[in-house]
Amino acid sequence: MTIEIAQMYKSFGRTEVLRGIDLTVANGELVALLGPSGSGKTTLLKIIAGLDWPDRGGLAFDGQDWLQLSPQDRRIGFVFQNYALFPQMTVRDNIAFGLTVRPRGERPAKAQIASRVNELLGFLQIDALGDRYPAQLSGGQRQRVALGRALAIEPTVLLLDEPFGALDAAVRRDLRRWLRGVHDAMGTTTIFVTHDQEEAFELADRVVVMNHGRIEQIGNAATIHDAPATPFIADFMGATIHLPVAVREGRIGGAGIDAAHLPTADLPNGPAQLFVRPEDLLPIPDPSGPWSVSSVTNTGSQLRLILSDASGTEIPADLRRRSPGAQGLTPGVRVHLRPEAGSVFPAETV
Amino acid sequence: MSAAAAPSVRARRVLPGFRLTLGTTVLYLSVIVLIPIIALVLKGAGIGPGRFWDMVTAPRTLASFRITIVAAAIATTINAVYGLLMAWVLVRYEFPGKRLLDALMDIPFALPTAVAGLSLTALYSANGWFGALLDPLGLQVVYSLGGIVLAMSFTSIPFVVRAVQPVLEELDPAYEQAAATLGAGSWTTFRRVVFPAIMPAWLGGVSTSFARSLGEFGAVVFIAGNLPFQTEVASLLAYIRIEEYDYEGAAAIALVLMVLALVVLLASNIVQFRATRHGGRSL
Numbered sequence: 006m007t008i009e010i011a012q013m014y015k016s017f018g019r020t021e022v023l024r025g026i027d028l029t030v031a032n033g034e035l036v037a038l039l040g041p042s043g044s045g046k047t048t049l050l051k052i053i054a055g056l057d058w059p060d061r062g063g064l065a066f067d068g069q070d071w072l073q074l075s076p077q078d079r080r081i082g083f084v085f086q087n088y089a090l091f092p093q094m095t096v097r098d099n100i101a102f103g104l105t106v107r108p109r110g111e112r113p114a115k116a117q118i119a120s121r122v123n124e125l126l127g128f129l130q131i132d133a134l135g136d137r138y139p140a141q142l143s144g145g146q147r148q149r150v151a152l153g154r155a156l157a158i159e160p161t162v163l164l165l166d167e168p169f170g171a172l173d174a175a176v177r178r179d180l181r182r183w184l185r186g187v188h189d190a191m192g193t194t195t196i197f198v199t200h201d202q203e204e205a206f207e208l209a210d211r212v213v214v215m216n217h218g219r220i221e222q223i224g225n226a227a228t229i230h231d232a233p234a235t236p237f238i239a240d241f242m243g244a245t246i247h248l249p250v251a252v253r254e255g256r257i258g259g260a261g262i263d264a265a266h267l268p269t270a271d272l273p274n275g276p277a278q279l280f281v282r283p284e285d286l287l288p289i290p291d292p293s294g295p296w297s298v299s300s301v302t303n304t305g306s307q308l309r310l311i312l313s314d315a316s317g318t319e320i321p322a323d324l325r326r327r328s329p330g331a332q333g334l335t336p337g338v339r340v341h342l343r344p345e346a347g348s349v350f351p352a353e354t355v
Numbered sequence: 356m357s358a359a360a361a362p363s364v365r366a367r368r369v370l371p372g373f374r375l376t377l378g379t380t381v382l383y384l385s386v387i388v389l390i391p392i393i394a395l396v397l398k399g400a401g402i403g404p405g406r407f408w409d410m411v412t413a414p415r416t417l418a419s420f421r422i423t424i425v426a427a428a429i430a431t432t433i434n435a436v437y438g439l440l441m442a443w444v445l446v447r448y449e450f451p452g453k454r455l456l457d458a459l460m461d462i463p464f465a466l467p468t469a470v471a472g473l474s475l476t477a478l479y480s481a482n483g484w485f486g487a488l489l490d491p492l493g494l495q496v497v498y499s500l501g502g503i504v505l506a507m508s509f510t511s512i513p514f515v516v517r518a519v520q521p522v523l524e525e526l527d528p529a530y531e532q533a534a535a536t537l538g539a540g541s542w543t544t545f546r547r548v549v550f551p552a553i554m555p556a557w558l559g560g561v562s563t564s565f566a567r568s569l570g571e572f573g574a575v576v577f578i579a580g581n582l583p584f585q586t587e588v589a590s591l592l593a594y595i596r597i598e599e600y601d602y603e604g605a606a607a608i609a610l611v612l613m614v615l616a617l618v619v620l621l622a623s624n625i626v627q628f629r630a631t632r633h634g635g636r637s638l
């Protein structure tokens with residue numbers, strides 16, 4: 006039961022929202038769509054569900070052309086960002102909805118529906134809430150009901166749009182683990198959308214990073230974190246410090262930057278940009294270094310340094326407070342920079 | 356500081372002007388609405404139960420009630436269906452002239468009812484635009500129950516449209532999308548998801564439309580023909596009683612109409628309250 010999306014394009018008026026999406030999701034996989042606001046995640050999810058239509062491109066499910074099918078015939082479990090529970094129905098009726106609207110011939114008997122709903126209530130750990138109305142539930146409980154309603158129809162694919170978006174951090178963590186459990190127990194192919202990197206990497210088998218209607222990289226935490234495919238990904242993954250460097254014979258050099266030990270991935274000679282995370286940047290005291298420490302903030306376990314150069318450019322660097330390298334870094338001290346890790350991109354691509 | 360010594364705090368309202376606005380509202384309601392109603396009730400009560408009963412059960416009066424209620428019920432049924440449809444079309448579809456149609460919806464409210472009655476009569480009389488078409492088919496609208504229904508329906512349809520429209524506009528499309536992904540067809544989605552959401556507002560509009568139709572006078576008298584026992588509505592009969600200086604007779608009829616309208620509005624409010632109790636939408 007694989008989903009294949011090929012060369013999908015979609016515009017709203019003059020806004021190009023999807024610009025050539027190619028993605029294959031394997032049976033039983035749990036995939037996260039990660040990307041900044043407006044990158045087209047919801048649009049892609051809606052097209053898969055049949056709630057919107059692409060201008061061009063293919064969408065196939067096990068070889069069957071889904072663009073020919075109405076949403077009713079795709080059997081999608083869709084969990085909306087604001088849950089969209091039917092307010093006039095009890096939790097029980099909400100969950101049963103998908104079964105009760107089946108055509109007469111395929112509709113399970115009343116007793117069968119009731120027992121299926123009970124089963125789901127138990128499975129989702131909301132036994133006690135069956136007779137409540139959505140307005141009488143907390144956000145996390147609504148989330149569970151929404152998932153129960155989607156699961157009741159035994160969906161071919163489960164789609165979740167920012168399922169934990171409206172919840173606080175502790176509840177998010179709980180539900181995240183719980184959702185992973187639900188997925189592993191049900192084995193339903195699942196795609197979910199999120200803004201939250203930690204959530205994406207913790208929960209998903211594969212993470213698809215989108216930007217401006219394109220897929221920039223597909224991978225797991227290690228590959229995306231350590232080997233970002235594009236400058237956007239590097240920046241998105243927290244490498245927000247961009248240092249101008251030069252590549253010569255496979256080595257990286259720059260004024261006051263000691264980066265010769267970093268791999269360059271066979272970059273051609275020429276100017277380049279080095280993307281580094283603040284925690285990977287080690288300032289080394291050096292009287293002739295071009296940078297000087299302009300402030301030090303102690304956050305308990307960490308020191309956050311702000312470094313500035315003669316032109317007034319400021320960059321942050323984070324160090325463990327007890328690390329040996331942190332000693333002696335006080336305001337006014339001159340330093341050069343030693344990035345412990347980073348990614349280099351040719352200057353013209355940045 | 357001990358608890359006893361702590362000064363007590365008086366809760367203050369955040370919005371200023373509560374007393375002034377409430378006072379004005381109550382005064383206004385009293386002068387415009389409440390006092391005339393009380394006067395009417397007192398007048399009716401002064402008649403005495405026996406005579407009151409005789410008055411409202413007199414054959415001509417009973418006939419006028421029957422005609423009024425039947426016509427109002429038919430007009431309201433038409434408005435209930437057609438008003439809902441109008442609201443749906445105005446909210447859900449984009450088409451040229453939509454804004455104009457939307458503005459036209461208010462004409463029945465803006466037009467003096469007598470003018471509405473006159474133009475309807477002109478249109479539907481045997482030599483009017485519509486009448487000329489209907490007459491050969493044996494359908495006589497003017498001077499018949501049909502005419503009364505037409506006039507009532509015309510003057511009260513905006514109640515339904517304007518009640519449903521905003522609620523429909525506010526309805527999150529995600530509900531319908533959710534229903535679609537769960538396999539519900541468009542009719543099932545309307546019946547089980549959309550309609551329950553707009554039902555309270557719709558019912559409110561429908562009952563107001565009925566209450567208004569019960570008392571409709573200006574538009575009806577021109578088109579009804581006003582034959583006692585056939586096309587004479589209750590509000591007209593009350594007017595005739597006043598012209599005959601029979602104030603008590605007029606008050607008795609008016610009182611019955613008012614109680615009828617209040618009962619309908621109350622019943623609809625109860626249903627609406629039950630429907631919105633669980634966080635559904637209310638008007």
Ligand SMILES: Nc1ncnc2c1ncn2[C@@H]1O[C@H](COP(=O)(O)OP(=O)(O)OP(=O)(O)O)[C@@H](O)[C@H]1O
Pocket residue numbers: 017020022040041042043044045046047048049200
């Ligand atoms: N119905 C619509 N009409 C016009 N533009 C739309 C419509 N829906 C979405 N867009 C535009 O398409 C772009 C992508 O929207 P989409 O909702 O897919 O983003 P997203 O990645 O889900 O963002 P977020 O994380 O903020 O939810 C946005 O620029 C948005 O303004």
Ligand SMILES: [Mg+2]
Pocket residue numbers: 046047048166
């Ligand atoms: Mg979105």
